Amino acid sequence: MDYSGSRDVKGHLKRGAVSSEAGGAGRDEDERERIEINLLLEGLFRLYGYDFRNYAYASLRRRVWHRIHAEKLHTVSGLQERVLHDRDCMERLLSDLVIHVTEMFRDPSLFAAIREQVIPKLRELPSIRIWHAGCSTGEEVYSMAILLHEEGLYERARIYATDINEDVLQTAERASYPLKKMQDYTNNYIRSGGRDDFSKYYSTAGGTAVFHPFLRENVVFAQHNLVTDRSFNEFHLILCRNVLIYFDNYLQNQVHDLFYKSLSKQGYLVLGHKESISFTKHAAKYETVNGQEKIFRMNDK
Secondary structure (H helix, E strand, O other): OOOOOOEOOOOOEOHHHHHHHHHHHHHHHHHHHHHHHHHHHHHHHHHHOOOOOOEOHHHHHHHHHHHHHHOOOOOHHHHHHHHHHOHHHHHHHHHHHOOOOOOOOOOHHHHHHHHHHHHHHHOOOOOEEEEEEOOOOOHHHHHHHHHHHHOOOHHHEEEEEEEOOHHHHHHHHHOEEEHHHHHHHHHHHHHOOOOOOHHHHEEEEOOEEEEOHHHOOOEEEEEOOOOOOOOOOOEEEEEEOOOHHHEOHHHHHHHHHHHHHHEEEEEEEEEOOOOOOOOOOOHHHEEEEEOOOOEEEEOOO
16 A cells, blocks of 8 residues: 655655645635636626625535535536526525525514504604515515504504615515414513404415505515615614624625615614624614614714
């Protein structure tokens, strides 16, 4: 057997020689893979306009490899070739990269806090503009519509619900969800401070719950990319929950800049439980309304 590692004066193989070479080969392979993923993301951005180049790498890598295996491919470069020539494959990759986790009145304590700490200030306004950024399939949008309806504010409110993925927006516009989820959604509603019978807000058809049309009347669904698109209005309340955790610091700062430009004076920003404004250049211009629920208010004069 021929070993390529170096030997000591007694002719014994040095323990560190092979492991060092193996470690170097592993690092080369990691670097090669990172280059391939960067090229894939660059192609995705240049051809389709979706910018994932500053997403958190570890999470992104897992989702890329999930799509590689699902397409029965073996390399990142193989996925890149297919994505660049097959728009359907691009859409499948997009669905993998954008995580959609939502439910009606998700984190009920947050909606209870909005009722108690945000609604009284919104009540003072002649009209109310709310932005759900990264709205996914719309459950939390309709939760907000129900909350505003029960507070007597829905008629003077306009909710803008945006997402990067057109497919989930179409689901959101239908306002149709599996009936089997309604028990959990009802529990969330009650815990959030709901004041009515939750079932009055939807009708059933087979195994589906369809929310009543009046909840969609003051909602505008639109495709919007937080990374590449600009501010499109001035809002009194912006909710973007558990989206920024997938971005690196550079991208998070970029999106926070967008939110800052989109908020009205004394407007509210709501983030996910694991997200923060503390590291952004605008941090000093917010005051914390509820630290546990990540509700912040613009205090920039």
